[in-house]
Amino acid sequence: MRHVDRLIMDAVQEERTWLGSRRGFLAGGAKLAAGGALAVAGVAAAPKLARLNAYAQDFESDVDVLNYALTLEHLEYAFYRDGIGLFTFGSDAFGFSIDEFLAVIRDHEGAHVATLTDVITQLGGEPVVEGAYNFADAYASVEGFLATAAALENTGVSAYDGAGASIESPDLLTAAGTIVAVEARHASYLNLLNGELPFPAAFEEPLSPDEVLEIAAPFLATAATPEA
Amino acid sequence: MRSATIPTQTSRRGVLRGGAVAGGGALALALAGTGIKIRGAAAQDGTPVADSPFDAPVDVINYALTLEHLEATFYREGLEQFDDAAFEAAGFQGGEGGVREYIAEIAEHEAEHVEVLTGVVEDLGGDPVVEAEYDFGYQEGDLTGFLTVAAALENTGVDAYTGAAQYLIEEDDLLTAALTIHGVEARHAAYLNILTGTSPFPDAVDAPLTPDEVLAIAGPFIVADEAVEDEDDEATPEA
Numbered sequence: 001m002r003h004v005d006r007l008i009m010d011a012v013q014e015e016r017t018w019l020g021s022r023r024g025f026l027a028g029g030a031k032l033a034a035g036g037a038l039a040v041a042g043v044a045a046a047p048k049l050a051r052l053n054a055y056a057q058d059f060e061s062d063v064d065v066l067n068y069a070l071t072l073e074h075l076e077y078a079f080y081r082d083g084i085g086l087f088t089f090g091s092d093a094f095g096f097s098i099d100e101f102l103a104v105i106r107d108h109e110g111a112h113v114a115t116l117t118d119v120i121t122q123l124g125g126e127p128v129v130e131g132a133y134n135f136a137d138a139y140a141s142v143e144g145f146l147a148t149a150a151a152l153e154n155t156g157v158s159a160y161d162g163a164g165a166s167i168e169s170p171d172l173l174t175a176a177g178t179i180v181a182v183e184a185r186h187a188s189y190l191n192l193l194n195g196e197l198p199f200p201a202a203f204e205e206p207l208s209p210d211e212v213l214e215i216a217a218p219f220l221a222t223a224a225t226p227e228a
Numbered sequence: 229m230r231s232a233t234i235p236t237q238t239s240r241r242g243v244l245r246g247g248a249v250a251g252g253g254a255l256a257l258a259l260a261g262t263g264i265k266i267r268g269a270a271a272q273d274g275t276p277v278a279d280s281p282f283d284a285p286v287d288v289i290n291y292a293l294t295l296e297h298l299e300a301t302f303y304r305e306g307l308e309q310f311d312d313a314a315f316e317a318a319g320f321q322g323g324e325g326g327v328r329e330y331i332a333e334i335a336e337h338e339a340e341h342v343e344v345l346t347g348v349v350e351d352l353g354g355d356p357v358v359e360a361e362y363d364f365g366y367q368e369g370d371l372t373g374f375l376t377v378a379a380a381l382e383n384t385g386v387d388a389y390t391g392a393a394q395y396l397i398e399e400d401d402l403l404t405a406a407l408t409i410h411g412v413e414a415r416h417a418a419y420l421n422i423l424t425g426t427s428p429f430p431d432a433v434d435a436p437l438t439p440d441e442v443l444a445i446a447g448p449f450i451v452a453d454e455a456v457e458d459e460d461d462e463a464t465p466e467a
Contacts, residue, residue: 094422111432161407170394177390181434184414189428198419202340204411
């Protein structure tokens with residue numbers, strides 16, 4: 001059985017390959033298919049978007065979308081909280097302390113958990129709580145930790161981007177936007193630490209909840225996940 | 229792993245937030261010339277689309293396109309001016325996988341954003357804003373100044389998308405498309421923050437900026453816009 005972080009990195013790699021091929025399409029100057037908004041097809045592959053927007057019907061409310069986001073934030077926060085003390089990371093190529101930046105990222109994820117929990121409560125919903133996770137493989141080495149961190153952050157961006165259109169409240173959409181931008185910043189830095197391009201493509205790839213949960217599933221030791 | 233040193237410590241926040249507001253009128257004019265309607269400061273607290281400062285979704289896309297043009301031109305001109313040796317002279321890693329190569333990657337992204345958004349505006353039956361004439365305010369040969377402006381543009385771009393996304397809430401496909409660009413701008417911003425010696429992720433959330441706030445920041449860079457001379461406001465369909 002493959003290591004979990006490898007599994008995740010494979011998923012991310014697939015994502016990049018797909019992005020790369022689409023990018024070739026764009027660079028080739030192919031005129032975007034006319035007609036309709038999703039001549040934006042150049043931005044997010046049409047079939048995928050159609051699926052995403054079809055999936056949007058499955059979120060019954062904004063609370064569902066927020067709980068989906070909260071599920072991922074719990075996962076991220078627990079990952080950093082329990083893991084960063086296990087290693088000494090030293091300095092990055094620019095002289096910044098990696099340990100300090102990882103602590104900042106941890107605190108951001110903690111703030112996201114607190115904010116989303118609060119918003120869901122205010123909306124009369126029931127916030128998902130932290131689950132039991134299995135990060136054993138990710139915690140086995142510095143490399144595994146950083147690769148998994150990058151995978152979680154990159155997946156987080158794709159998750160928010162895929163779910164954004166499901167949000168009905170302009171307020172909540174803006175709030176989600178303020179969070180996903182920070183996830184993208186984290187992803188950028190972690191890619192850099194992993195020797196990857198911080199910005200692998202001109203466009204993010206939105207992922208459906210099904211796709212995201214498939215990536216996250218190996219970490220969920222016990223299901224604390226909502227039906228999303 | 230890359231190796232490079234930070235030549236100087238600069239604060240983009242100072243450049244940005246303290247920013248001159250004087251030139252804001254230029255962009256407003258430029259936008260007016262292209263049919264984009266900015267009605268005034270948009271509230272952050274739950275402005276429904278009905279109260280959007282934009283008349284139509286196409287105007288939101290043109291607003292984004294205005295910023296992408298600014299960025300694309302900025303990088304294109306900067307890369308003409310600064311070769312790999314200039315980056316190395318400033319203490320950055322050169323060559324393959326070096327800083328200039330990453331900046332070139334960003335430049336390519338911005339050019340792609342321009343291309344795609346232009347196509348989207350056309351497909352929506354609108355008149356895409358075109359590239360204007362800009363003055364980015366850094367001295368010739370001043371790589372540090374160039375990177376400082378780059379960071380300012382990227383961070384502003386992120387906040388502009390964050391603030392404007394709500395006005396696409398009725399257009400699922402356009403919204404998702406905008407979000408896929410938004411994330412990439414944030415990735416650029418994080419990297420440029422590092423190059424300019426600041427935290428890649430200064431806050432737990434990226435505060436949204438209203439169109440007016442963005443205009444105040446970006447306006448001073450725009451010195452002339454062909455579209456200003458073109459009084460044709462009718463090309464953009466009203467909502």
